[in-house]
Amino acid sequence: IVFSLRRSFVAFLECALLNLLMSISNGRPASLQEPRPESTLRAKRGSKRGACAMDKENGPCLQKGDARAQPPIAMTDITNVANVSLGTSGVDRLGSNKDVPRAKVARIVVALPKCDTSAVKLDSVQTAVPRQVARNVLEAEYIQSIHDVRLLAQRASQPNANYLAGHPQLTASSRAVLVDWLVDVSVTFNLRMSTLFLSIRLLDSYMSLVTGSVPKRLLQLVGATAMMIASKFEEVTPPDLQDFIYVAADAYSKDQILRMEVQMLTVLDFRIATPTAAHFVEHTATSPLEAQVAQFFLELTLGEYRMIRHAPSHLACAALLLARRVLKLSPVWPASTAADMQASEDSLHTCVKEMDTIWHASKHSSLHAVRKKFKKSKCPETVMEAVGELL
Numbered sequence: 001i002v003f004s005l006r007r008s009f010v011a012f013l014e015c016a017l018l019n020l021l022m023s024i025s026n027g028r029p030a031s032l033q034e035p036r037p038e039s040t041l042r043a044k045r046g047s048k049r050g051a052c053a054m055d056k057e058n059g060p061c062l063q064k065g066d067a068r069a070q071p072p073i074a075m076t077d078i079t080n081v082a083n084v085s086l087g088t089s090g091v092d093r094l095g096s097n098k099d100v101p102r103a104k105v106a107r108i109v110v111a112l113p114k115c116d117t118s119a120v121k122l123d124s125v126q127t128a129v130p131r132q133v134a135r136n137v138l139e140a141e142y143i144q145s146i147h148d149v150r151l152l153a154q155r156a157s158q159p160n161a162n163y164l165a166g167h168p169q170l171t172a173s174s175r176a177v178l179v180d181w182l183v184d185v186s187v188t189f190n191l192r193m194s195t196l197f198l199s200i201r202l203l204d205s206y207m208s209l210v211t212g213s214v215p216k217r218l219l220q221l222v223g224a225t226a227m228m229i230a231s232k233f234e235e236v237t238p239p240d241l242q243d244f245i246y247v248a249a250d251a252y253s254k255d256q257i258l259r260m261e262v263q264m265l266t267v268l269d270f271r272i273a274t275p276t277a278a279h280f281v282e283h284t285a286t287s288p289l290e291a292q293v294a295q296f297f298l299e300l301t302l303g304e305y306r307m308i309r310h311a312p313s314h315l316a317c318a319a320l321l322l323a324r325r326v327l328k329l330s331p332v333w334p335a336s337t338a339a340d341m342q343a344s345e346d347s348l349h350t351c352v353k354e355m356d357t358i359w360h361a362s363k364h365s366s367l368h369a370v371r372k373k374f375k376k377s378k379c380p381e382t383v384m385e386a387v388g389e390l391l
Contacts, residue, residue: 179223179302189231196278228241233273
C-alpha cells in the first residue's frame with residue numbers, strides 16, 4: 001500500500017510540474033487568460049472587409065447598420081419588386097414567404113507550407129501572385145498539372161457570347177452598368193481579384209443557361225447573388241448576406257436573395273470551380289508589376305459584352321502581352337510563355353487590339369469604377385508609376 005501511494009504521489013508531482021512548465025511557456029496559466037471581447041472580434045472581422053466609420057478622402061464607408069450611408073453606385077433602373085419571378089420552370093416565386101434553406105458552397109481548406117515573401121510588395125488592390133512566388137507555396141509538380149487542366153476545362157464552362165438575345169429587356173449597356181457596380185462592391189468589401197472575376201463568370205454562365213428571360217429590374221439581384229456565391233468560394237471571410245442587401249440599397253429582401261442563390265446554383269449544377277482569367281495571370285505573370293498592369297487591362301474588359309467570346313486564357317494572354325508592351329519588356333512574348341499558354345503572339349493580335357481600344361475609350365467613359373479603384377490603391381511606387389501613366 002505504501003509503495004502504491006508513493007507512486008501516485010510521484011505521478012501527481014510530475015503532472016503538476018508539467019502544467020507549470022506549460023503555463024510559463026505560454027506567458028500565463030490558461031485559467032488566467034482573458035477572453036477576447038465580442039466587440040473586438042466584430043471590429044476585426046469588419047476591418048477585413050474594409051469597413052470604417054468615416055474616411056476623409058473617400059467619404060463614408062458602407063456600414064451594415066448605418067441606414068444613412070449610400071451604396072457604392074446607385075442603379076436607379078433597379079427597383080424593389082415584391083413577388084417577382086424569373087419565369088423559370090420549377091422555381092418558386094422569389095418574393096414568397098416560404099422558408100428556403102440557404103445553399104452552401106463546399107470549401108476545401110489546404111494547409112500550405114510557409115514561404116519567404118519578404119521580397120514581394122503587396123498592395124491594397126488584390127493582385128495576382130507571380131509564378132515564382134506561387135511555386136514557393138505549392139509543390140511545383142502540381143502547378144503545371146493544374147494549369148493544363150484549366151486550359152482544357154475553360155471551354156466546357158464558356159458562356160454563350162450571344163446570351164443577351166434571350167433577354168429582350170437587357171442590353172450590353174445594362175450589363176456594363178452592373179459590372180461597374182460589382183467592381184465598386186468588390187472594392188468596398190476588399191475582395192480578391194479571383195472573387196471579382198469568378199462573380200462575372202458565374203453571372204454570364206447563369207444568364208446563358210437560365211430558362212426564360214431575366215427582367216431588367218432583377219439584373220442587380222442576379223449580379224449581387226453571383227458575387228455572394230463567389231465570395232463563399234474564394235474568400236476566407238466572405239461578406240454576410242445582410243451586407244449584400246445593404247449595398248443593393250435594400251432593393252431586394254433576404255428571402256429574394258436566398259431564393260436566387262438556390263436557383264443560380266441549381267441552374268449552374270453547382271459547378272462553381274471554373275477557370276477565370278485571374279487564374280491564368282497568376283500562373284503566367286513574371287513579376288508583380290506585370291501582374292498589376294495586366295489586371296488593370298483585364299478589369300477594364302469585364303464590362304465589355306463583346307469580350308465574352310474570348311476564352312479566359314486568351315484574355316489573360318492578351319492582357320499580359322499588352323502589359324509587356326507598355327512596360328517595354330523584352331522579349332515581348334517569350335517562347336516559353338507562348339508554349340505554356342498555347343497562344344502565339346500573332347493569334348493574340350485581334351484581342352490585344354480590342355483591349356487597347358477599350359483602354360483608351362475608358363478615359364472618356366462614365367463607368368469609371370476600375371480606373372477609380374487603381375487610382376486610390378496603395379501600390380508600390382514602381383507599379384503606381386506604370387499604372388499612373390495608363391490612368
